[in-house]
Ligand SMILES: NC(=O)C1=CN([C@@H]2O[C@H](COP(=O)(O)OP(=O)(O)OC[C@H]3O[C@@H](n4cnc5c(N)ncnc54)[C@H](OP(=O)(O)O)[C@@H]3O)[C@@H](O)[C@H]2O)C=CC1
């Protein structure tokens with residue numbers, strides 16, 4: 001008999017993307033509540049406790065509430081929201097983060113799916129911090145642009161509404177208090193929060209995440225090749241994260257990995273000037289959300305992590 005997966009918030013932007021991947025996957029029984037019952041507390045409580053796995057695709061408060069409704073030891077949870085990403089007792093669902101992270105996810109009963117921006121940021125910097133090429137007290141910054149589906153149904157309505165898109169490109173997070181900063185700092189193991197400069201573009205899906213680095217100022221003055229090698233070695237066995245050469249590439253498009261569940265990392269820069277631009281591309285709804293949730297579900301169920309995903 002197939003194991004069951006209840007998708008709470010299954011008609012939202014992320015929920016629908018997960019259903020699409022799991023339908024292609026075919027290995028699980030997908031449980032969703034119909035329109036009349038999808039916000040009914042009793043119906044949700046029953047579904048949350050009946051399922052082998054639950055994927056929460058809800059706003060943060062509703063995700064916290066859903067976890068409190070689970071009163072058995074069997075149901076295993078993947079939370080796609082921000083609610084538990086730095087919480088005690090939860091395993092951070094970025095399997096590529098550390099050499100043992102995939103095993104930790106595989107054995108966990110509570111997994112917090114990472115934010116889309118932190119997925120790119122952490123993949124770019126964590127190997128360099130682990131090797132000591134970037135010190136833990138380094139003042140990092142991260143510039144990133146998302147497709148507008150990153151803002152869920154309300155932002156999709158804003159960009160696709162009658163008046164047309166509000167802007168081709170706009171920045172936000174200007175008070176430097178974006179909800180993704182705590183997980184970036186904690187899981188990169190940085191002493192200070194990075195300066196996070198997000199933006200949203202008039203394209204449905206896709207994401208560019210960029211970390212500028214003054215190599216000449218770093219204590220070990222790593223070369224561009226040393227940075228690229230650190231990333232290549234870190235993701236050598238990964239099905240979803242790839243390091244591509246930068247030679248001959250003069251621009252990176254936000255759409256580069258849109259429509260897939262993969263993430264591509266590149267190291268650009270100017271050796272003479274001792275400056276680097278580390279760049280990740282992903283789909284905010286793919287490796288940034290639904291693809292990551294299905295990857296974690298596969299790991300927890302003991303399956304090949306890429307089953308049902310588009311690479
Ligand atoms: N979009 C993205 O790229 C990413 C999103 N996430 C996270 O995933 C989660 C879902 O986001 P997203 O799919 O974009 O959001 P959406 O707004 O598109 O979907 C959220 C869904 O949850 C439903 N919902 C809200 N409250 C309740 C409740 N109490 N009980 C049951 N259902 C409820 C909503 O219904 P209704 O609309 O009727 O209120 C809606 O269908 C969020 O926490 C988000 O931060 C994570 C990574 C990336």
Ligand SMILES: CC(=O)N[C@@H](CCC(=O)OP(=O)(O)O)C(=O)O
Pocket residue numbers: 080081082114115116117146147148149150151155179180198199200
């Ligand atoms: C474009 C846009 O608005 N993006 C959202 C992040 C989407 C996302 O990743 O949400 P989670 O925190 O659940 O991961 C934002 O910046 O708040």
